[in-house]
Amino acid sequence: MTETALRVIPLGGLGEIGKNMMALEYGNDIVVIDSGVLFPSEEMPGIDFAIPDISYLKENSSRVRAILITHGHEDHIGALPYVLSELNVPVYASRLTHGLISVKLKEFGLLKDARLNVVEPHSPFKIGAFKAEFFRVCHSIPDAMGIALQTPLGTVIHTGDFKIDHTPADGKSTDFAALSQLTGGGVLLLLSDSTYAESEGYTESEQVVGQALEREIIGAEGRVLVATFASLISRMQQVIDAAVKCDRKVAVIGRSMINNVKMATNMGYLKAPAGTIIPLREASNLPLNKIVILATGAQGEPTSALVRISNGDHQDVEIVPGDTVIISASPIPGNETLVSRTIDNLYRQKARVLHSKIALVHVHGHASREELKMMLAMIKPKFFVPVHGEYRHLVAHAEIACSMGVTEANVMVLEDGDVLELTADHGTIVDRIPAGHVYVNGRRMWGDDGKVLAERGRLAREGVVTVVVSVDASSGEVVNAPSLLSSGFVELDESADLLERTSEEAQIALEQPNGRRLELDELRALVSNSVSKFLYDETRRRPKVLTHIQEV
């Protein structure tokens, strides 16, 4: 390692949407930005979520000085309980973000020992060789921050997740004046949000959504149900504002939504005249056209309030004709099918449904291409590393940077685990460290060898067949006919007959090697191969075969 170089080490979020984590290292000091989770794709069945592999940070734990958090979304804070239980370093965050982190750490019993600090924008603080300063950006949650990090080699700007919204719901737009002061002396490196680097033009303002929600809520004849992300506090404010304007009350359902409304109201991030937010049981006494229900489930999550309602099995809320359901979110990649099905089922229940494909009831929180150009134009960095996005988003953002005049050799498309070493003039990838997924699965955490998931994929596609053969321990003779069970393989009514024939086939195979007594492993392979082959010939499928040889 070059002692006077700055090392930029993405630990998550480059080449994927989620699990954001970036380490910056100079000499003896490591600062980490964000610590998020990745929500599981369909290829990670049963997984709760994935978190970054922090083995590099653990190996260098004495040098890790702080974790700076840009904003309170799960893909930026969700891994904190896991990271802090290994590395209890100070955490710096804005006020609302601090509130959300506190709720989370409390659930894990980690709040008491955590070293949390609230940071106001434009209040620089020293961390080892670095000086950090937060600046306000617009995103789909209040109190979102970008970070300016003064290093001995120059200033690094990390945008966090951002868009440029001159009329945001909370009135707090990206602070360009402050940003230009911070960057006045020239910027060494810009790390900028790439999630929407393929989208032309500008992302629409939250104001557009506010107006649409107001129009729909005020204009609705019956009850209105709005589903959105539990963290989308400014969206909830817009819904409450519209409800107040037409004298409706707001009831909240879904555990995470209820918790966040409570927290945000207590902290002053959500404002409602007294008596506006009421318990659901009170709402049931009101006329339908006096009710707005705020609910979780905008991603079609199977156990969420909205999905239960769409299936007609929510304990408290049942769709009646005349209800309007507004899905104020767009599907996260991979959730499209779940969301589609939820919408279909709401229509089947005779609700009127407004969603992002047919009405302006959602805008996302990320900068489109023209906004990314604006950021590049303002910062004029010497080096550029696109962050947050799948690989093609990083490439698209890199192309924008080149088109904006950043020297091509200074634009680096990194992936998680790449170690970029920057001097004042050069950037080189000098190393690769482990940076795969760590899967959280109930009480277990797994590394990224993928074997368990590969087995699950096989089981899902082909099912499983178990075979038990008993052999006499002293003689080595097979004691009785192989016994088989299956799951997820063929339909039950044909399974009995098929497995019986398979047992006969295995028995014939066992009879063949007359003479020599077989080792248990040989016996196992013989049975397993015979069963696999017979089942393939019969069904053209390859179930996982689990073979027990039982010595008795």
Added chain:
Amino acid sequence: MTETALRVIPLGGLGEIGKNMMALEYGNDIVVIDSGVLFPSEEMPGIDFAIPDISYLKENSSRVRAILITHGHEDHIGALPYVLSELNVPVYASRLTHGLISVKLKEFGLLKDARLNVVEPHSPFKIGAFKAEFFRVCHSIPDAMGIALQTPLGTVIHTGDFKIDHTPADGKSTDFAALSQLTGGGVLLLLSDSTYAESEGYTESEQVVGQALEREIIGAEGRVLVATFASLISRMQQVIDAAVKCDRKVAVIGRSMINNVKMATNMGYLKAPAGTIIPLREASNLPLNKIVILATGAQGEPTSALVRISNGDHQDVEIVPGDTVIISASPIPGNETLVSRTIDNLYRQKARVLHSKIALVHVHGHASREELKMMLAMIKPKFFVPVHGEYRHLVAHAEIACSMGVTEANVMVLEDGDVLELTADHGTIVDRIPAGHVYVNGRRMWGDDGKVLAERGRLAREGVVTVVVSVDASSGEVVNAPSLLSSGFVELDESADLLERTSEEAQIALEQPNGRRLELDELRALVSNSVSKFLYDETRRRPKVLTHIQEV
């Protein structure tokens, strides 16, 4: 059943994208339109595809007169081999569609006995009480047809899949003149494609794509690889035309693409100057800027040519810097993640990638809202049933029909299996028949009870643990410690220890019920519950537990 009523029975394609099949019934005559497959979603692991449940047709086989096919896409013809082996009725299709069906039936060894008929547009033919006439529509395959069916109650128009394209790639646009002649006397019922009923405006013309492909292929510095659907014959023509203009040769890879190019060339649907289409091995002797490769894999299908190339493991084609890859398709719902990953990997191989999100290299083949209005305005039907689409698309299309003046009571949103009975004045849903998925899984076909898939889902999320307990047949005593195996449950390096402790736990459970000898079923339940409970306490997961009690 009212003898003089027309019965409209969707057997597939209403409430889903795919598996299109519609039965129309008058008195003693049943006519079927289309016979397609549904490609499996992520929730149908291991399934090859689903086909319609035709038990109603089988029960009434003596009355089924014909199957009319609108066009040659898999979701309209793919189930024919299965249907015809149960019900060998005459099939009527346009020329190219007939060609595609023949290829398919030949693979299944069914061609010889099939009763296939080629139908030209505007050549009416009688089928029992019906008279059928095909009319030309635009779609993303040549020779796509709508069907006019004269019934004793009036004319029924089925649009098939269509869009209104005044400048299609094959020059054959929707034949409005013919359509207005057909509908001159008034139309009883319109069945119209709803797939894009949520999309505002007009679908863009194929001409736009042709121009974009030409620009990109002519302008590319290196080799160009175009991936699209194997059935998108007009798109292949556009690629060939562009290649000819800049003196490039075209090589084709991917089995289904090669077969279709051969068939379409022989039938005259694909035109290329002699020597334009060359084998891949000849292309390798040409300079890179003289090559276009047409490939399968535009949906990210794991074993397709494009995906192998993107992973760097195709036997013949390797990406080199300077290659341009054009993905001339948009992801079918559910395939988004696979397509995204393919694009990312192509970028990692240093290809330049153009896809539908960032370039005009694809338009779909379905009418948008304004085109649907045009169709309704031309046909002016008395009754309207939206077909082809998820439930919300049907609802959106029904709303368009109402807004266009169709009487609300005459607009029927049906789902598969609904039996709609139409008299000259009234429509009523009078019955429901079985119309779920029939899953094709290797050599097996399953009904729609969903049990096997539910088991597979459980296995995928939680994995499987098997337990074997041997008991002495005469004494009922447990002979040795329970023996366990697992798959897809926990990581291998912890699995041995965990399963050993589970075995000990199960043994303790088996020791408790002293005194009475347990029945085998009781023993099985005891072991199974003890193992499930212990594993849940340890891991907070619920693997499928398969328990063998082995009497020895």
